[in-house]
């Protein structure tokens with residue numbers, strides 16, 4: 001049965017208000033009971049309000065924590081994106097840096113640093129091959145120097161000289177393509193590495209390269225520039241170091257120059 005407290009309260013108040021009942025023990029007990037009830041009701045009310053405000057506080061705290069968490073997450077995502085972008089551009093920069101540190105900017109051929117790297121690799125595999133007794137095809141290097149290049153600069157200017165270097169670089173690269181690697185050794189000098197060639201094959205290839213350059217003519221200011229190269233070749237021999245191999249190619253080049261230029265000599 002549901003108690004109607006408003007009705008009950010009214011009945012109790014009515015009883016307590018009757019003057020004749022005032023000193024009656026039942027009236028006193030009822031008054032006491034009523035006060036206890038009121039007291040408990042106030043306590044319950046306080047507890048309920050306390051619990052409500054505690055719940056509100058917890059909800060508020062949870063919301064603020066969640067907002068802070070979301071904010072940190074967004075910051076973290078942003079930082080990750082920035083870091084990814086930064087790493088990508090750093091990688092790209094490294095690739096470009098590696099490229100520029102190994103490529104000659106004028107001719108876009110491998111520079112001396114790269115050609116030395118490749119020579120060192122080719123030299124190591126040559127030594128392994130040599131130890132296994134394979135001595136038919138060897139590592140061959142060819143030192144190439146453009147003849148009378150100073151005259152080109154003097155007569156047509158440095159810019160035309162640069163253009164001639166680029167054109168000859170491309171022509172020579174085409175000639176050795178698939179057979180070896182050519183790089184700019186410095187100034188008007190180039191170095192060819194042929195990893196596995198007989199001396200006869202290397203000689204024939206360099207003869208073709210010399211012939212291609214000498215039949216090439218460069219047009220500048222309505223004049224034709226005739227070009228030629230001198231080439232010194234050295235083929236790997238037992239006990240060779242990279243230095244002795246290069247030095248023999250250099251000596252052969254010197255002989256080719258002394259021989260009147262536009263020639264190929266196997267040292």
Ligand SMILES: Nc1nc2c(ncn2[C@@H]2O[C@H](COP(=O)(O)OP(=O)(O)OP(=O)(O)O)[C@@H](O)[C@H]2O)c(=O)[nH]1
Pocket residue numbers: 106145146147148149150151153157158159160161162165186187188257261
């Ligand atoms: N335009 C241009 N000239 C260069 C470059 N590097 C070196 N040279 C020039 O190449 C010329 C080399 O001259 P020399 O060493 O006297 O040799 P050469 O005139 O070719 O004569 P031989 O080698 O004896 O046939 C010099 O004039 C250098 O200035 C370059 O990057 N661009």
